[in-house]
Amino acid sequence: MKLFRALSAAVLSCMLCAATAHAADDVLRVATDATFPPLEFVKDGQRTGFDIDLINAIAKTLNKRVEWVDIDFKGLIPGLIAHRFDVAASGIYMTEERRQVVDFTDPYYKGGLAVLVRRDEPGLRTPADLAGRKVSVQVGTKSVDFLKQNYPTVQRVEVEKNQAMFDLLMIRRVDAAVTGRPAAVQFAKSQGSVRVLDKGLTTELYGFALRKDEKTLTTQFDTALQTLRTNGVYAKLVAKWFGPSE
Structure with a gap:
């Protein structure tokens, strides 16, 4: 009986671990410094902006939900490398210096x-x-x-x-x-x-930053971005936040 109970507990523990892992697979932990309108900012107590809407649209395409992490801009890259979150989305320029330590998605907007x-x-x-x-x-x-x-x-x-x-x-x-x-x-x-x-x-290009050990997720992001460009969602978000002439 004791052996049966021990085995049952072990099986239950494995099931719980698997369920937790599966739940984690459905979550995108995304960090931002929401002080940069119109890309990301807080209005009426809620995060909003072009980056926020675009990340939410990407997550929906990937059948994931977003878990936001608020952090100062200077902590985005160090926090990403330290595995505090999965993606940094905060109007980040795709510079060569940053490319040395993180990967970027395809560019999603031009700035400077x-x-x-x-x-x-x-x-x-x-x-x-x-x-x-x-x-x-x-x-x-x-x-x-x-x-x-x-x-x-x-x-x-x-x-x-x-x-x-x-x-x-x-x-x-x-x-x-x-x-x-x-x-x-x-x-x-x-x-x-x-x-x-x-x-x-x-003149600069904005990209979402991911860890270099997350090649699959980066590819998924690029595919989702292309889907949003094809189905018209991206164009609608650009018009919403920057005007129809963009």
């Missing part, structure tokens, strides 16, 4: 670094006018190293959140902010006192 200035600042007309100026940037983003390498006389003011860059610009603590064009354009639309310089700093 842009300069945001106040409209009453006539001395800032092109990126060249940033020389010697105070410019706010978000830590962990390409903006930091790009300014270091290409605009060494710029006085960088590094902050943790995207919104903090804009706040410093609005209260005149800095002369400009450098961030991704989608976020810069979105903020300029909401605040008539600022504008985005016509000439951008870079």
Whole structure:
């Protein structure tokens, strides 16, 4: 009887482990720093934005459910490598430096670094006018190293959140902010006192980041992205968040 009970317990334990593993297979743990509208931000207590909608659409295509993880932007790549989550989706540029440590899906949107200035600042007309100026940037983003390498006389003011860059610009603590064009354009639309310089700093591609040991999942993401482009869902999301002309 004791042997039977022990065997039964062992079988039950294996069944529970298998069920747990199966449940885990149905879950996508996705990390984001939801402070970068219109790609990801919080509205009425809920995450929303282009990246959020696109990840949810991909998960639906893959018959998975999303478990969101909120984290500062600078922690996305380290957290991914440390297996804290499966995917990083937060307006991440597909840079060569990042490709050394993580894989990316096919690009899902084009962006680039842009300069945001106040409209009453006539001395800032092109990126060249940033020389010697105070410019706010978000830590962990390409903006930091790009300014270091290409605009060494710029006085960088590094902050943790995207919104903090804009706040410093609005209260005149800095002369400009450098961030991704989608976020810069979105903020300029909401605040008539600022504008985005016509000439951008870079052209970049956004991709979802995954670990290098998750080749199968990366392939599944690429296939799902192609499905969403084919069935029209992707185009609808682009029109929703960026306008029909995109």
